[in-house]
Amino acid sequence: MSSGNSRTVETNQDGINDALDGLVNKYLHTKSLKPIQKHTQDAFDKMNEWLGAFDGDIIFDSCCGVGLSTQQLARRFSDARIIGIDKSDMRVGKHLHYSQDVDNKADNYLILRADVIDFWRLAVQAGMQLSRHFLLYPNPYPKKTQVQKRWHGSASFLDLHQLGGQLEVRSNWLLYLQECQFVLTKLKRESEISVVNDPQPLTMFEKKYQASGQDCYRLVTR
Numbered sequence: 001m002s003s004g005n006s007r008t009v010e011t012n013q014d015g016i017n018d019a020l021d022g023l024v025n026k027y028l029h030t031k032s033l034k035p036i037q038k039h040t041q042d043a044f045d046k047m048n049e050w051l052g053a054f055d056g057d058i059i060f061d062s063c064c065g066v067g068l069s070t071q072q073l074a075r076r077f078s079d080a081r082i083i084g085i086d087k088s089d090m091r092v093g094k095h096l097h098y099s100q101d102v103d104n105k106a107d108n109y110l111i112l113r114a115d116v117i118d119f120w121r122l123a124v125q126a127g128m129q130l131s132r133h134f135l136l137y138p139n140p141y142p143k144k145t146q147v148q149k150r151w152h153g154s155a156s157f158l159d160l161h162q163l164g165g166q167l168e169v170r171s172n173w174l175l176y177l178q179e180c181q182f183v184l185t186k187l188k189r190e191s192e193i194s195v196v197n198d199p200q201p202l203t204m205f206e207k208k209y210q211a212s213g214q215d216c217y218r219l220v221t222r
């Protein structure tokens with residue numbers, strides 16, 4: 001992997017977090033009893049209504065922010081249906097503003113305001129299987145003590161795993177992806193990490209990191 005400027009996230013962690021292995025073992029033997037929030041149930045129902053009888057490829061763009069990536073993915077995978085999900089009302093509400101930058105009037109995508117923790121669980125319960133799943137620039141939570149807040153350090157990662165499909169995670173923090181790879185390997189799923197070199201940024205965060213000269217990385221499952 002080539003590496004230009006690897007200046008990224010400030011962390012007090014110097015390798016894969018020691019707690020990760022134990023955390024995943026624990027999650028494998030626990031079941032979430034947390035009630036589903038109403039707004040996420042409503043969003044899930046809205047997705048099902050929008051999908052109707054569609055039985056082709058379904059792609060999730062989880063934590064999509066303003067949904068720039070969702071729109072670009074809709075153009076790239078024109079036969080699929082793409083669902084962008086983010087919990088921030090403010091970011092989801094800005095989608096139309098940002099989408100004007102993209103010369104694409106695709107109608108094969110939907111952006112929803114929902115919490116992916118509940119949304120993934122509902123999708124697993126409904127037996128959904130994805131063809132691809134994008135998780136682009138999740139919040140890194142770089143302090144050593146914050147490992148459980150990273151997606152691969154949380155119980156929800158098992159729901160994401162069960163949804164299947166090719167997973168792509170992007171981050172400007174290489175260690176985030178190395179930890180994610182560690183957990184995927186534990187779940188018997190192979191992946192590769194490389195440097196992002198797309199001609200056009202896929203998301204607003206990617207645009208910001210690239211503009212400040214930071215490397216961005218991608219993990220893709222095989």
Ligand SMILES: C[S@@+](CC[C@H](N)C(=O)[O-])C[C@H]1O[C@@H](n2cnc3c(N)ncnc32)[C@H](O)[C@@H]1O
Nearest residue numbers: 063064065086087088115116136137203204205
């Ligand atoms: C660093 S931003 C990245 C946004 C976008 N993917 C990008 O690259 O521009 C992380 C996003 O994750 C969203 N997020 C964090 N936790 C979430 C959750 N539980 N459910 C849905 N979205 C969540 C935040 O609202 C935020 O928009």
